[in-house]
Amino acid sequence: MSADRRFHPFRLLTRLEVALPVARPLTRRLARRRFDALAPTWDRIRGGHPDSTLALEAALHAIRAVDPRPPRRILDVGTGTGQAAFVLRDLFPDAEIDAIDTAPAMIETARAKPGADGIRFAVADGAHLPFPDATFDLVVLLCVQPFATELGRVVRPGGWVLFAYAMGPTTPIYFAPGTLASALRRAGFEPATHGRTGPGEWTVARRAPGRA
Ligand SMILES: C[S@@+](CC[C@H](N)C(=O)[O-])C[C@H]1O[C@@H](n2cnc3c(N)ncnc32)[C@H](O)[C@@H]1O
Numbered sequence: 198m199s200a201d202r203r204f205h206p207f208r209l210l211t212r213l214e215v216a217l218p219v220a221r222p223l224t225r226r227l228a229r230r231r232f233d234a235l236a237p238t239w240d241r242i243r244g245g246h247p248d249s250t251l252a253l254e255a256a257l258h259a260i261r262a263v264d265p266r267p268p269r270r271i272l273d274v275g276t277g278t279g280q281a282a283f284v285l286r287d288l289f290p291d292a293e294i295d296a297i298d299t300a301p302a303m304i305e306t307a308r309a310k311p312g313a314d315g316i317r318f319a320v321a322d323g324a325h326l327p328f329p330d331a332t333f334d335l336v337v338l339l340c341v342q343p344f345a346t347e348l349g350r351v352v353r354p355g356g357w358v359l360f361a362y363a364m365g366p367t368t369p370i371y372f373a374p375g376t377l378a379s380a381l382r383r384a385g386f387e388p389a390t391h392g393r394t395g396p397g398e399w400t401v402a403r404r405a406p407g408r409a
Contacts, residue, residue: 202366202367202368202369202371205369206231207231207369207370208369208370208371210224210227210228210231211224211228211342211370211372214228214324214342215342215343215372215380218324221322221324225299225322225324228299228300229299229300229301232277232298232299232300232302232303233300233301233302233303234302235303236277236278236300236302236303236305236306237302237306239277239278239303239306240278240306243277243278243280249280249339249340249363249364249397250280250281250284250339250361250363251363251394251395251397252361252362252363252392252393252394252395252397252398252399253281253284253337253339253359253361253397253399254284254288254394255392255394255397255399256359256360256361256392256399256400256401257288257359259390259392259399259401260335260357260359260401263403264355264357264403267289267291267292268289268292268333268334268335268356268357269291269292269293269334270292270293270295270332270333270334270335270353271285271289271292271293271294271295271333271334271335271336271337272294272295272296272297272326272328272332272333272335272336272337272351273285273294273295273296273297273336273337273338273339274297274323274326274336274337274338274341274344274348275297275298275299275323275338275339275340275341275342276296276297276298276303276304276307276318277298277300277303277307277339278303278306278307278310279296279307279310279313279316279318280339281296281337281339281361282294282296282307282316282318283310283312283316285337286312286315286316290315292334293317294315294316294317295316295317295319295328296316296317296318296319297318297319297320297321297323297326297327298318298320298321299320299321299322299323300320301320304318304319304320323338323341323342323344323347324344324346324347325347326344326347326350326351328351329351330350330351331350331351331352331353331354331356332351332353333351333352333353333356334352334353334356334357335352335356335357335358335359336348336351336352336356336357336358336359337358337359337361338358338359338360338361339361339363340361340362340363340368340369340370340371341360341370342370342372343360343372343376343377343380343381345380345381345383345384346384348381348384348386349381349384349385349386349404352386352404353404354404354405354406354407355403355404355406356403356404357401357402357403357404358381358386358401358402358404359399359400359401360372360377360399360400360401361397361398361399361400362397362398362399363396363397364396364397365393365396365397365398366398367396368398374389374391374398374400377389377400377402378391378400378402381400381402385404385405386402386403386404386405387402387403387404387405388402389401389402390402
């Protein structure tokens, strides 16, 4: 398959969603339909990219280097079948983990997996998260578009947001580090840190401690 994913339908859909909030009812409906259809084969698709969580793990390492306390409340946004949520559950067994996705079939598939009991999976929209302000120590988005305003609301002051794109710029849903950094800055996060791990790319940013 061509590595040029600029015109991949998911890339276009998520760009539209981020650039034009007024189009969200439409983009959400389209995303739900496409990802519901993909749910039964999603793990097989993901299995073709065995290092898809390496960027996630490298980003967690970068956070730990600055803030060694393990996160107690974690949210995985756009969890799909729980790819990141299960890694987080293994790494942070004492944390409370929520994982949301707009596609009900993705959530059903995640819930059916062994060990899913330890994770609260729910159908929800990343742009309207059903959580109070300043709830999470860490919010993770693996191969997902940024919902920067909501992230600035639900991450507690001093908490972290983490983006990872498993195949870097060739990931179908991909936002460049500079784009993420600007959006996060506007949402109340400190300057972001970026890195590359194998084919993957990651961005982490801490919510400014002064903002309640
Ligand atoms: C590329 S998949 C990534 C899934 C998972 N994070 C992974 O890496 O396997 C993107 C996921 O985001 C979900 N999604 C798309 N738009 C969303 C929205 N507005 N709110 C929540 N989830 C959304 C899709 O349903 C899909 O499961």
